[in-house]
Amino acid sequence: MKFFVDTAEVSDIRALAEAGLVDGVTTNPSLIAKSGRNMAEVIREICSITPGPVSAEVTATDFDTMLAEGRYLRDLAPNVAVKVPLTEAGLRTCRALANEGTPVNVTLCFSAAQALLAAKAGAAFISPFVGRLDDISTDGMTLIADIVQIYRNYPQLKTEVLVASVRHPMHLVQAAKLGAHVATLPPGVIRQLLKHPLTDSGLAAFLADWKKTGQSIL
Secondary structure (H helix, E strand, O other), X not given: OEEEEEOOOHHHHHXXXXXXXXXXXXXXXXXXXXXXXXXXXXXXXXXXXXXXXXXXXXXXXXXXXXXXXXXXXXXXXXXXXXXXXXXXXXHHHHHHHHHOXXXXXXXXXXXXXXXXXHHHOOOOEEEEEHHHHHHXXXXXXXXXXXXXXXXXXXXXXXXXXXXXXXXXXXXXHHHHHHOOOEEEEOHHHXXXXXXXXXXXXXXXXXXXXXXXXXXXXX
């Protein structure tokens, strides 16, 4: 499974990339706004940190402007994946950009039927939002299972399932067990994956025993 980090904070991306934990990055208008930086500058910098796909999202809602924005974003760096919403205009834009060789991440997916439409439109990635479904008392992971099964039924569909709106480590584990291709996680959730009380207590015991020896490795 590929790990994308869901943030526009360059320091977090750089630190996680150095640990080998970043296969790509996803951003959105909210994350760019939170960074307080110029959108084009931050996308270019992120793209210089990781060779993997970096999703940069359009903000227009009509087809013509969405397509123009998508073409602008893809020209910022060779590893930009243009992110479009799962609307009719978004799918038209997806098809046009995909025909030009641009990878497209179709976002805000909340049903298997939407995911099938995105694949038909040539999406490189589909982003189902599991956490937001959980928020309204719907099992987000059931959606992941449905999309994975549908895509497997039709090998000609090359769209990768990119699990988004991940709120906790179990979302990731469940998505991996279901066979999702990618998960995009906030930096904090990636770091939560490292944590286990037995790891902490075991390390403390090893260090305490080593201290008793009075030795030093260096």
